[in-house]
Amino acid sequence: MPTEASRHADFSVVRYAQVWEDADVLLDALNIQPGDTCLSIASAGDNALAMLTRDPARVVAVDLSAAQLACLQLRVAAYRALRHDELLELIGSRSSSRREALYRRCRAELDEEAAAFWDARPQQIRAGIGGIGKFERYFALFRRWVLPLVHRRATVEALLAPRDPAERRRFYDTRWNNRRWRWLFAVFFSRRVMGRFGRDPAFFRYVEGSVADRIFQRAEHALAELDPAANPYLHWILTGTHDPAKALPCALRPEAFAVIRQRLDRLDIVHGSLEDAMGVMERRSIDRFNLSDVFEYMSAENAEALLRRCVEHGRPGGRLAYWNMLVPRSRPASMADQLRPLDGLATELHRQDKAFFYSRLVVEEIA
Numbered sequence: 090m091p092t093e094a095s096r097h098a099d100f101s102v103v104r105y106a107q108v109w110e111d112a113d114v115l116l117d118a119l120n121i122q123p124g125d126t127c128l129s130i131a132s133a134g135d136n137a138l139a140m141l142t143r144d145p146a147r148v149v150a151v152d153l154s155a156a157q158l159a160c161l162q163l164r165v166a167a168y169r170a171l172r173h174d175e176l177l178e179l180i181g182s183r184s185s186s187r188r189e190a191l192y193r194r195c196r197a198e199l200d201e202e203a204a205a206f207w208d209a210r211p212q213q214i215r216a217g218i219g220g221i222g223k224f225e226r227y228f229a230l231f232r233r234w235v236l237p238l239v240h241r242r243a244t245v246e247a248l249l250a251p252r253d254p255a256e257r258r259r260f261y262d263t264r265w266n267n268r269r270w271r272w273l274f275a276v277f278f279s280r281r282v283m284g285r286f287g288r289d290p291a292f293f294r295y296v297e298g299s300v301a302d303r304i305f306q307r308a309e310h311a312l313a314e315l316d317p318a319a320n321p322y323l324h325w326i327l328t329g330t331h332d333p334a335k336a337l338p339c340a341l342r343p344e345a346f347a348v349i350r351q352r353l354d355r356l357d358i359v360h361g362s363l364e365d366a367m368g369v370m371e372r373r374s375i376d377r378f379n380l381s382d383v384f385e386y387m388s389a390e391n392a393e394a395l396l397r398r399c400v401e402h403g404r405p406g407g408r409l410a411y412w413n414m415l416v417p418r419s420r421p422a423s424m425a426d427q428l429r430p431l432d433g434l435a436t437e438l439h440r441q442d443k444a445f446f447y448s449r450l451v452v453e454e455i456a
Contacts, residue, residue, distance in 0.1 A: 100154035106222030108135035111444040112339035118410040119377040130381035134161030139339040141352040151359040151366040159206040166198035173346040181217020182331040251318040261313035275301045311445035320443045367402045380411035384418035403455040413449040428453045
């Protein structure tokens, strides 16, 4: 069924070649139990796959974009056909000169549509499939053209080196947060530039106030308060790859690889909207909802309508987790008897969130 987002944005391209939401935070927020049924926005697939590590009976991954689902399908194929180190090469988390050969080993696991999608993109495969999205290309522009105007490579490497909390704050204040950093950050992460090169301009329909100011505050938290050395999202933004020894997102960690591979038959992939996916599931059958930042693109009225659908299809005691980036969305007062906010948990987890763009994490429990 058509959704507000599908009417205003182009879903024919890969927007996100990685999931830019912290899976560690998501898993702690949802508290998935063995045997649970989960519904997840697919995006590139990383967090839907990470959910399998918590032993659910089923994860339904849904997306409006066939291109995003092609990203998920290739990941699934890679878990089946490759070793862990080879998966990291295909993604771009490790350097490689053989990604096309790795893809050919995965291709037999793809359906016809996904195979055609990737067959038409050999150059992107050679570059690493984790860097091909519009959002990743936006960060590549930042890394190649903006960051060198502010800091030398040695300074970037020093930022990503392990140090204690007091030293992190001192490094940020004395070596990183200079006037040029603040000025170029404000320009590059402005609504205009981000809308042109990073996110679809339609996704800013409900945004008010300064985009760059809000993201800067969260970036300072990630750089000065959290540990940059252990942050895979920050590593990719600043270096274009991960640190396989110290900083990988949940689904790419070696301890998760075999577990995910063994449970791939529990993953169902649906092309459509959340409403479409719920429409073929029984009411009161879903225990956990990973809603990503889906409400960012909706009016308050449409957000409430979707929350009501989730409650109808969710089991009592089930949980919803989602992020606000720039648009405040959460359970309206009219649903106070149906959804209970877990604000203490959400606030604590948001402090730990390594994917630092989001202004708020929302966790709610179905009454």
